[in-house]
Amino acid sequence: MTDIEVVDLLRAHGIRPSAHRVAIALYVLGNETHPSAETVLRNVRERLPVISRATVYNTLNLMNEKGLLRQHPFGPGTVFDSNVSRHHHFIDSETGEMRDVPWEKLSVSGLDSIKDAEITDYMIVIRGRFKKREA
Amino acid sequence: MTDIEVVDLLRAHGIRPSAHRVAIALYVLGNETHPSAETVLRNVRERLPVISRATVYNTLNLMNEKGLLRQHPFGPGTVFDSNVSRHHHFIDSETGEMRDVPWEKLSVSGLDSIKDAEITDYMIVIRGRFKKREA
DNA sequence: ATGGAAGATAGACTAGTTCCAGATCTTGAC
DNA sequence: GTCAAGATCTGGAACTAGTCTATCTTCCAT
Numbered sequence: 001m002t003d004i005e006v007v008d009l010l011r012a013h014g015i016r017p018s019a020h021r022v023a024i025a026l027y028v029l030g031n032e033t034h035p036s037a038e039t040v041l042r043n044v045r046e047r048l049p050v051i052s053r054a055t056v057y058n059t060l061n062l063m064n065e066k067g068l069l070r071q072h073p074f075g076p077g078t079v080f081d082s083n084v085s086r087h088h089h090f091i092d093s094e095t096g097e098m099r100d101v102p103w104e105k106l107s108v109s110g111l112d113s114i115k116d117a118e119i120t121d122y123m124i125v126i127r128g129r130f131k132k133r134e135a
Numbered sequence: 136m137t138d139i140e141v142v143d144l145l146r147a148h149g150i151r152p153s154a155h156r157v158a159i160a161l162y163v164l165g166n167e168t169h170p171s172a173e174t175v176l177r178n179v180r181e182r183l184p185v186i187s188r189a190t191v192y193n194t195l196n197l198m199n200e201k202g203l204l205r206q207h208p209f210g211p212g213t214v215f216d217s218n219v220s221r222h223h224h225f226i227d228s229e230t231g232e233m234r235d236v237p238w239e240k241l242s243v244s245g246l247d248s249i250k251d252a253e254i255t256d257y258m259i260v261i262r263g264r265f266k267k268r269e270a
Numbered sequence: 271a272t273g274g275a276a277g278a279t280a281g282a283c284t285a286g287t288t289c290c291a292g293a294t295c296t297t298g299a300c
Numbered sequence: 301g302t303c304a305a306g307a308t309c310t311g312g313a314a315c316t317a318g319t320c321t322a323t324c325t326t327c328c329a330t
Contacts, residue, residue: 106243107243113241114236117261123260126254127254
């Protein structure tokens with residue numbers, strides 16, 4: 001993802017694209033992993049040494065509000081997910097590593113039997129071990 | 136649940152049943168809610184005024200390790216669940232309140248399509264609002 | 271250029287959790 | 301019962317995640 005694309009994306013979501021915000025968005029959106037705020041801070045600082053923790057939190061929360069990313073309270077601490085379309089999650093129980101599972105791959109039945117609550121969203125959280133692929 | 140039952144349960148899970156541990160287990164296991172460590176501490180202190188935060192954390196972690204309860208990193212902070220049988224979760228998005236959803240009520244299909252990982256456990260996490268019941 | 275709004279900053283602050291070193295309690299062998 | 305060894309508990313320090321605040325800067329319309 002280029003700087004220009006990120007700037008447009010931020011604007012399209014009503015976020016003024018300051019240099020800091022662009023740097024943060026570049027890192028988070030161009031990233032398939034599920035970084036924590038701390039990880040974002042560390043990585044953004046490599047490009048932009050002067051940026052405070054508060055700015056990172058502010059920006060991530062803002063992007064979350066505006067629908068540019070999702071926040072998940074898995075593992076210890078919150079983690080951010082640049083994939084805002086619906087999907088499920090697989091969490092490696094040893095390493096804590098998270099991977100997305102495509103929405104279509106799994107399906108849930110019985111949700112209509114829940115009568116005493118209004119459902120706005122749901123996801124399947126799977127725990128287990130990734131099979132090693134490295135030779 | 137009686138003291139005796141708790142003592143036996145702890146022993147059955149390889150946990151030496153000290154007075155403090157019994158008090159904590161009595162509270163957590165006889166409780167359908169999903170208390171935080173702080174809530175546990177507060178409540179146990181009513182019966183056992185001298186107990187340190189560290190002991191509560193140690194004991195809860197120990198019980199978690201030994202399979203007497205589960206730890207969920209939902210919402211802000213960790214929450215403990217005395218229901219160790221399989222079940223799903225509904226989280227009220229306003230209040231953060233968590234309720235268990237019986238395992239049989241929902242079902243997931245497609246799990247066998249996951250080839251690159253070994254599944255040890257899974258659950259459905261639903262977010263939404265409880266409908267008010269109070270008049 | 272000027273003034274106001276939005277943005278960014280550092281650092282203080284809070285909450286949650288773990289770590290640690292010493293004090294205390296249990297247990298089993300005698 | 302007594303004692304040593306080991307398990308447990310304690311308070312507080314330390315660490316981590318996240319929020320808040322006061323201040324300074326930038327941007328933009330006028």
